[in-house]
Amino acid sequence: MLILGMVGLVACSNEKTKNQVSKEVTTKEISTEDLKSKLDDNSWIIVDTRINDSYNGWILNDEKRGGHISKAVDFSANWLDVDSEKKEETLDNALKNKKIDKDKNIVLYDANKKDAKKVASYLDEKGYKNLYIYDIKDWAKDKSLPMEKYKNHEMLVPAKVVKNILDGSKPSTFENSKNIKIVEASWGEESEAYSKGHVPTSVHINTDTIEPPPAWMLDSDENLSKFALNYGFTKDDTIVVTGLDTMASYRVATVLRYIGINDVRVLNGGNNAWVAAGYELETKSNKKTPGTEFKGAIPGNADLIDTIPELKEQLKDKDKFVLVDNRTWDEYIGKVSGYSYHNKKGRIPGAVYGYAGTSATTLEDYRNIDNTMRNADEIKALWKKAGIDTNKHLTFMCGSGWRAAEVLTYANVMGLKNTSLYSDGWIGWSNDASNPTETGEPK
Structure with a gap:
C-alpha cells in the first residue's frame, strides 16, 4: 500500500548549497x-x-546485495553539489x-535516508509532484527481487573503499590483494596538480614517463619494463590510480594493465570524488621505491593494445572488428585536428x-557531471545509435589514446x-603520409 509522509528539507550549511531555502516537501513512501x-x-x-559506485555494484551502506534495482536509472544526490558553470543545463539534460x-x-x-530526500527537494523546486521515497535495503534483502550490477564494477573504486584501505582494512574485492599501491597520474614532473593535493600515500607518475615528448606516443616495451622496475611494480600488485584529471588516470591504468599487472583499478571520479566524500588531500611528496623484478614478461597483456600493423589487419575484416573513434565530431569529419x-x-x-x-580534453558523452562513469545503458544506447555492434571486437581510438583508454575501461x-x-x-596514424585518411561526413 502507499503511505503518505512528509520529508523535511533542512538548509545545508555547505557553501555549495547556500542558496537552498528550508521548506517542506510532500512525498509518499512506497512499499x-x-x-x-x-x-x-x-x-x-x-x-x-545514491553515489554512482553503489549503482555500479559496490555495497557501501550495509545493503545485503550490491547494485541497483533492475530498470532503475541513476540521478545521484552528489551531482547536486558539483560546482559547474553548466550545472543546471547538464542536470536538465x-x-x-x-x-x-x-x-x-x-x-x-x-540507503542512508538522506540522498532521496535531497533529490526530492531538488525535483520539487523544479515542479515535480508525484514523488515517492524508498529504502533500497528492503529490496536488497529479498534475493528473489531483481537487482543488477556491472560485471567488473570493482575496476572503478569508490573513495570510501580507498579510505578503508588506507585505514588498514581490506574491503570486499581486495581480500586477496597482497600489495595494494596507490599512484597519482598527471602530466609533468612532480606536477602542479600533484603538488596542490593528492590522495594520501599516492606516488606520482608523470605521463611523459610512459609516452615521452615530443611525439607523446606510447613508449617501447623495453622502456616500459624500465618504468615498471623504477616504480617497483610487480605483476602481482594491486594498483589504484587516482588523479585530478581522470583521463590521465585511465591512460596510465591501461598501460599498467598492458605491461601485465594483474589488478589495476581507478578511483571513480578522481580526486574530486575523494574530496566530495569528506576526505582531505595531502601535499607532501611520496617517493617511489624501485624494484628488481617484475615477476613476469612485459608486456604481459599484449592484446590489450594494438599497433598500426595490427589495426590494418583488423580493418580488413568488418564482420569481426569495429574501430570506434572517440573524438569530437569536428575531429572525426576533419574540421579540426583537436591538438x-x-x-x-x-x-x-x-x-x-x-x-x-x-574537446580533446573532455568526455561528456561518457561521464556524469561529477566525472564518474555514465550509466552503462546510456553508453550502450550511444553505441547502438552509432551502429556499433558490441558482439564484435571493439577497438577504441582517439587522438593519442587518453580518451579511448577511459572508454575502453x-x-x-x-x-x-x-x-x-x-x-x-x-x-x-596521420604522422605516416602513406596511411590512407578521409574527411567529411561518412557516406
Whole structure:
C-alpha cells in the first residue's frame, strides 16, 4: 500500500548549497510489494539517488546485495553539489535523457535516508509532484527481487573503499590483494596538480614517463619494463590510480594493465570524488621505491593494445572488428585536428564515430557531471545509435589514446572482453603520409 509522509528539507550549511531555502516537501513512501508491481509500468520511473559506485555494484551502506534495482536509472544526490558553470543545463539534460518526466510517478531510493530526500527537494523546486521515497535495503534483502550490477564494477573504486584501505582494512574485492599501491597520474614532473593535493600515500607518475615528448606516443616495451622496475611494480600488485584529471588516470591504468599487472583499478571520479566524500588531500611528496623484478614478461597483456600493423589487419575484416573513434565530431569529419601540436585533420577510413565530448580534453558523452562513469545503458544506447555492434571486437581510438583508454575501461567494467586500444590514435596514424585518411561526413 502507499503511505503518505512528509520529508523535511533542512538548509545545508555547505557553501555549495547556500542558496537552498528550508521548506517542506510532500512525498509518499512506497512499499516493496507496490514497487515490485510498478517495474513494468511506463507511468512510473525508479531512480537510484545514491553515489554512482553503489549503482555500479559496490555495497557501501550495509545493503545485503550490491547494485541497483533492475530498470532503475541513476540521478545521484552528489551531482547536486558539483560546482559547474553548466550545472543546471547538464542536470536538465540528465533528467531528459533518463526520462525522469514531471508527468510520471517517481520513486527515489537510497540507503542512508538522506540522498532521496535531497533529490526530492531538488525535483520539487523544479515542479515535480508525484514523488515517492524508498529504502533500497528492503529490496536488497529479498534475493528473489531483481537487482543488477556491472560485471567488473570493482575496476572503478569508490573513495570510501580507498579510505578503508588506507585505514588498514581490506574491503570486499581486495581480500586477496597482497600489495595494494596507490599512484597519482598527471602530466609533468612532480606536477602542479600533484603538488596542490593528492590522495594520501599516492606516488606520482608523470605521463611523459610512459609516452615521452615530443611525439607523446606510447613508449617501447623495453622502456616500459624500465618504468615498471623504477616504480617497483610487480605483476602481482594491486594498483589504484587516482588523479585530478581522470583521463590521465585511465591512460596510465591501461598501460599498467598492458605491461601485465594483474589488478589495476581507478578511483571513480578522481580526486574530486575523494574530496566530495569528506576526505582531505595531502601535499607532501611520496617517493617511489624501485624494484628488481617484475615477476613476469612485459608486456604481459599484449592484446590489450594494438599497433598500426595490427589495426590494418583488423580493418580488413568488418564482420569481426569495429574501430570506434572517440573524438569530437569536428575531429572525426576533419574540421579540426583537436591538438595544438598536430595539424593534420581527418579520420582513419572505416572508423565509426563513437562519441566523446566537446574537446580533446573532455568526455561528456561518457561521464556524469561529477566525472564518474555514465550509466552503462546510456553508453550502450550511444553505441547502438552509432551502429556499433558490441558482439564484435571493439577497438577504441582517439587522438593519442587518453580518451579511448577511459572508454575502453568503461567497456570492460560493463563486462565486454573482446576489446582493445589502438593507442597511437589519429596522431600516430596521420604522422605516416602513406596511411590512407578521409574527411567529411561518412557516406
